[in-house]
Amino acid sequence: MYSISIRSALLLGAGLTALLSTPAHAQDEIPADPTPTVEEEQDSNDIIVTARRRSESAQDIPLAVSVLGAQQLDETGAFNVNRLQQLAPTLQFYSSNPRNTAVNIRGLGVPFGLTSDGFEQGVGIYVDDVYYSRVASATFDFLDVAQIEVLRGPQGTLYGKNTTAGAINIQTNQPTFDFEGRAEVSVGNYNFQQARLAVSGPLSETVAARVAFSGTSRNGTIRNVTTGENIQSLDNIGLRAQLLWEPTSDLKIKLVGDYNKQDAVCCGSVFVRTGATQRPLNRQFAALAAAQNYAPPSTNPFDRLTDLDSNLNAGNVIAGAALKITWDVGPGTFTSVSAWRYWDWKPENDRDFTGLSIVALSQNPSQQDQFTQEVRYAYTGDTFDFVLGAFAFNQRIDTQGTEQHGINSSRWTIAPNNVLSNDPSVLNGLTARNTQFLKSTSAALFGQLSWKVTDAFTIQPGARLNYDKKSGFYQRRVFTGTGVELTGAETDARSRAQLGVFTPQTSAPADTDWNLTYDLTLSYEVVPDVLAYGTYAKSFKTIGINQNGLPTDANGQPIAAAGTIRPEQVDHFEIGLKSQFWNRKATLNLAAFRTDIRDYQATVNNGQFGVLRGFLANAGKVRSQGIEADFSIRPSQRLNAYANAAYTDAKYVRFVDAPCPPELSGGTTAAPGQTPSAPGTPGGISPPNCDISGQRLPGVSKWAFSFGAEANEPATFLGKPGEVYLGYDGSYRSSFSSNPSPSIYTLVDGYSLSNFRLGFRADDGLNLFAWVRNAFDEDYFEQLFVGPGNTGLIAGLPGDPRTWGATASITF
Secondary structure (H helix, E strand, C coil), X not given: CCCCCXXXXXXXXXXXXXHHCCCCCCCCCCCCCCCCCHHHHHCCCCCEECCCCCCEEHHHCCCCEEEEEHHHHHHCCCCCHHHHCCCCCCEEEEECCCCCEEEEECCECCCCCCCCCCCCCCEEEEECCXXXXXXXXXXXXXXXXXXXXXXXXXXXXXXXXXXXXXXXXXXXXXXXXXXXXXXXXXXXXXXXXXXXXXXXXXXXXXXXEEEEEEEEEECCCEEECCCCCEECCEEEEEEEEEEEEEEECCEEEEEEEEEEEECCCCCCCEEXXXXXXXXXXXXXXXXXXXXXXXXXXXXXXXXXEECCCCCXXXXXXXXEEEEEEEEEECCXXXXXXXXXXXXXXXXXXXXXXXXXXXXXXXXXXXXXXXXXXXXXXXXECCCEEEEEEEEEEEEEEEEEEEEEECCXXXXXXXXXXXXXXXXXXXXXXXXXXXXXXEEEEEEEEEEEEEEECCCCEEEEEEEEEEEEEEEEEEEEEEECCCCCEECCCCCCHHHHHHHCCCCCEEXXXXXXXXXXXXXXXXXXXXXXXXXXXXXXXXXXECCEECCCCCCECCCCCECHHHHEECCEXXXXXXXXXXXXXXXXXXXXXXXXXXXXXXXXXXEECCCCCCCCCCEEEEEEEEEEEEEEEEEEEEEECCEEEEEEEEEEEEEEEECCCECCCHXXXXXXXXXXXXXXXXXXXXXXXXXXXXXXXXXXXXXXXXXEEEEEEEEEEEEEECCEEEEEEEEEEEEEECCEEXXXXXXXXXXXXXXXXXXXXXXXXXXXXXXXXXXXXXXXXXXXXXXXXXXXXXCCEEEEEECCCCEEEEEEEEEC
């Protein structure tokens, strides 16, 4: 582990300042980009976005988009995607560790639960036009960000990877030919420390550079009574360097490199509750725990105590390089973006969620290489605008997995009426070693046309042709505690008990597919500053493969047909209204949508220890529909306020063979025609699967709101003229399901959060403020987890308690 040295960061900044502030040319300097900054645009309550890969007002584009500028992100403490969701109610973020992270929009994107490398993300993450395929990037700190745009609805006919639910478009600050910089330090409770620095300036008349650094550390918010550590800590560092060459006024070539590392004591959970399953009583949590004289350290999850006995680690490196060429040629602009991304994941987990050594080791380190190439040509004219482009994507992921059972596993895992359950050596040291890789290739042609039929009416069709190829390999080898490899053919009782936990398996799923996606948007300016639009999009999420082993049938044999998963077929409808009034001091945007997805790719789990990361299956059909409203007002330079609301009705329309929730799991599997027992009946009869048609999708609240205001007053402080300000930001989310199949045990209650800040903002760029997050110390869960083995254990991840601190920054 490491911690941030604020002094080191500032010394680095001093050196960079000295280098970049050296004049490269005198009065004939090339001017900086004249595009107004986000702050300048906000003075008129108007915001410039690049959602369509060109600069335009957010109010002029027929697209539902939330825009957050650098100042708002900095002053609200929204330094990663998790905190971003408190400002954007249509965004959902859930993470049990960086790999097992879900970023959804309107309840859609990726299936809720453990992540598989075999499917694509439904929400794309882009940083300066570069696609980040590893969702772990969403857990890192934002680095030198200018603004963030959250685009809602299918994307893919304008740029990049096809995504079915939306995109997070992150724009960083660019190199400048005028010297500038920014430094910031923050401290807070839980030993929170954060330092950020960015310096930009000319190296010659045609070359400019920008370097940025960010580091964050914080003690964990959960106490592990077994190890004495505070877990769920923060320990992030990020570096980004950009070099811009402008040999002519028509050509820009930019080289970018970045390196980001996490080294947190993470990721764990706390005991929440138990719920009755259909296992016999002597195989449910209370009896199993009593048999080994075990009790959790607290039955109140908000005591924030855990006793996990396995080592925890979330070591994580994401890095890469990109080359972007922008060339004004002919009547339009040619853009090329070439990028390489790398991901190195070194986890250690405790997957039994207890202080017993049941699963002693659970770790699946991975290494990923990703290459992308995008080219596009954009033209803007009086009557027609168009974009034509191509995108290529290639990645390989290698994973080396280890799961090992411990000394308490025999008594916990083997049925009590089996004499082997009293012999710890049967399962102690039993190890599954998994070797796997995934190769994924994608290529696409895309284009979009805007036809301005009249000054008010525009027709905008778009299309994308996509080819995907995926191939994988998975091998699980099983070894006893004495190092003997099991083949699966053993018949003695001891070996059969061991094979009931882990079974050797080899699979090599592969598939290819072609897909055509298209969309049509009609927009009409009803009156000046009022734009109405309607969109239909036919989209898809490409094929998936079960990359982490196949589910088994009643005879314990892998189900080969489950190796590949059909692509999702998406029909999306949306209407919206964008308006500005009161001399553009107020903005009100409305959107109503409906998204139908056939063959929805869902994560399921058969409740066995041997299925390390779940597996994929197609649900018949899901639907998400809702209404969204975004309002902001700036009556004067002394006051601004906003309120955003989202109503989302997301459910399974048809999913007749879903995994059962815990209250219907663990019993004797019902034979054909046999009636299953009532939920939670010990020793009952469980259905082989459950029909959850009509039930809600996991991870999405029906109601979500964000709201806030800031007021300021002219003042002088430390001899500096400026303004004193008071800001408030609040959010609310109603209850949501935290299990792929809704369960009475995993319903997360709704909660509201309130954040305050009070500070002084000087005219010369100095900003000093104190802040408090979750000011009223609300107890809430980010996620609930069903413990393995259908014992009825429910674990959870509490959200952050009240945190407070102070921040000082200077812009120069």
